[in-house]
Amino acid sequence: MLLTITTNRKPATDLSFLLHKHPDKVQQVEISAGIAHIFYPEVSEERCSIGLLLDIDPIGLVRKKNENDFALQQYVNDRPYVASSLMSAAIARAFGTAMGGRCQLKPELVSIPFPLEIQLSGLPVSGGEELLRSLFEPLGYTVECSRYPVDPQFPEWGNSRYFSVRLTNSVTVQQLLSHLYLLIPVCDNEKHYFVGQHDIDKLMEKGKDWLPNHPAKELITKRYLKYSSNLTNEALERLLIEEEEPGEDESVAEEAFENTRKLRVHDQRLKVVCDELLLTGAHSVADLGCGEGKLLRLLLEQKQFKKILGMDVSHRSLSIAHEKLKTERMPEKQRERISLLQGSLMYRDKRLEGYEAAALVEVIEHLDEPRLAAMEKVIFGYTKPVYVIITTPNKEYNVLFESMSHDKMRHSDHRFEWTRQEFADWGNRIASEHGYNVSFKSVGDEAPEVGALTQMAVFSRNK
Numbered sequence: 001m002l003l004t005i006t007t008n009r010k011p012a013t014d015l016s017f018l019l020h021k022h023p024d025k026v027q028q029v030e031i032s033a034g035i036a037h038i039f040y041p042e043v044s045e046e047r048c049s050i051g052l053l054l055d056i057d058p059i060g061l062v063r064k065k066n067e068n069d070f071a072l073q074q075y076v077n078d079r080p081y082v083a084s085s086l087m088s089a090a091i092a093r094a095f096g097t098a099m100g101g102r103c104q105l106k107p108e109l110v111s112i113p114f115p116l117e118i119q120l121s122g123l124p125v126s127g128g129e130e131l132l133r134s135l136f137e138p139l140g141y142t143v144e145c146s147r148y149p150v151d152p153q154f155p156e157w158g159n160s161r162y163f164s165v166r167l168t169n170s171v172t173v174q175q176l177l178s179h180l181y182l183l184i185p186v187c188d189n190e191k192h193y194f195v196g197q198h199d200i201d202k203l204m205e206k207g208k209d210w211l212p213n214h215p216a217k218e219l220i221t222k223r224y225l226k227y228s229s230n231l232t233n234e235a236l237e238r239l240l241i242e243e244e245e246p247g248e249d250e251s252v253a254e255e256a257f258e259n260t261r262k263l264r265v266h267d268q269r270l271k272v273v274c275d276e277l278l279l280t281g282a283h284s285v286a287d288l289g290c291g292e293g294k295l296l297r298l299l300l301e302q303k304q305f306k307k308i309l310g311m312d313v314s315h316r317s318l319s320i321a322h323e324k325l326k327t328e329r330m331p332e333k334q335r336e337r338i339s340l341l342q343g344s345l346m347y348r349d350k351r352l353e354g355y356e357a358a359a360l361v362e363v364i365e366h367l368d369e370p371r372l373a374a375m376e377k378v379i380f381g382y383t384k385p386v387y388v389i390i391t392t393p394n395k396e397y398n399v400l401f402e403s404m405s406h407d408k409m410r411h412s413d414h415r416f417e418w419t420r421q422e423f424a425d426w427g428n429r430i431a432s433e434h435g436y437n438v439s440f441k442s443v444g445d446e447a448p449e450v451g452a453l454t455q456m457a458v459f460s461r462n463k
Ligand code: SAH
Pocket: 288, 289, 290, 291, 292, 293, 294, 295, 311, 312, 313, 314, 317, 343, 344, 345, 346, 360, 361, 362, 363, 366
């Protein structure tokens, strides 16, 4: 599939600043199942045009196979040529900065509507011209399209579902990209990868400025989340909430935002950890590497926990935690339950003693090998809480992140990410060397074959 974006707003080369791509270079970005080429078919002060061409590796696509595919379809399909959700991934990867509304050299351009012409070749559309119009016209686009015949030599075979589409509109480049990012896969209605919780987040984030008021928001949401009804309902609920509460003052709006994001992946993870801590029956808990204190907030809500500790090596995170938990203004009784400490998992620390349970949520992957070994000695060899709960990314799930290339990790500070087997090997060794029992659980939606986003180990000390 080929996408071109053209403007004639002078100087038209501003487009290259906005998209952060130099007009003299042909560039490539890698996406999970192939490469996208970025080039300029036309560059002048009067008219500038940028192209994004998808070059999909069909073998890579098969590797990311979908359990619903029947065997032959894995090999004989149109995905290498159309792969529309991969076009979204390529847009995000190639123009991520522009999508985020940032332009380093000419920031004033970000909020300016540009006269834009968009050409999409080989766009699969389930629902034909009518659907195309119902998606793009409410956003102000003029839509012209023509349908490819199944085979030009045999006109009697009729038309295919592939379109050549020309859209024109005056919008900011950021708006344009968010429209294309969500609506291209909606046209296709055939996402080839597993749809999970993180897709709701993408939908909410990219559509926040226009989806709540779009007359086809229900269809867009349903198709984008591929009729997975639980996810769709949640997304629709969130859209409704966002729609109902415009113009609130900031703090109220922020709270509403918090509410609507309640089920976000990380919150879900923290809730699972909190529930697991409750199950242990522990009355005292240390959250080690507590960051900005989100888990601490959940722990405070539970009467079972009489003594709560948040420890982190980062002063900055701790001061944010203080602020968020409003420790200064806490009633005396609450304040007695919680303490925040600056410290490191690398060193034996008497202040960590006497807590029945410890949690390390998304912490170990930030430790390089010697530090991980030091943490093991400090926590399992010296402090020895009765229960230790550890979560870490499940590397196998990364193949489901469209815009992530294979050699990357989820966060630039991660020193490693483990498969379920690697985590199990590490956990089992620790358990046997330090006198613990361990069980492994997944956190989040389980995807076929690759498991869930997050993995969790629950250690309990042998009596
Ligand atoms: N548990 C939090 C934060 C995870 S990010 C949450 O789930 O939201 C990882 C955290 O580990 C960061 O806050 C970082 O400052 C902390 N950290 C990294 N190395 C550490 C160390 N050696 N000792 C204590 N904390 C550490």
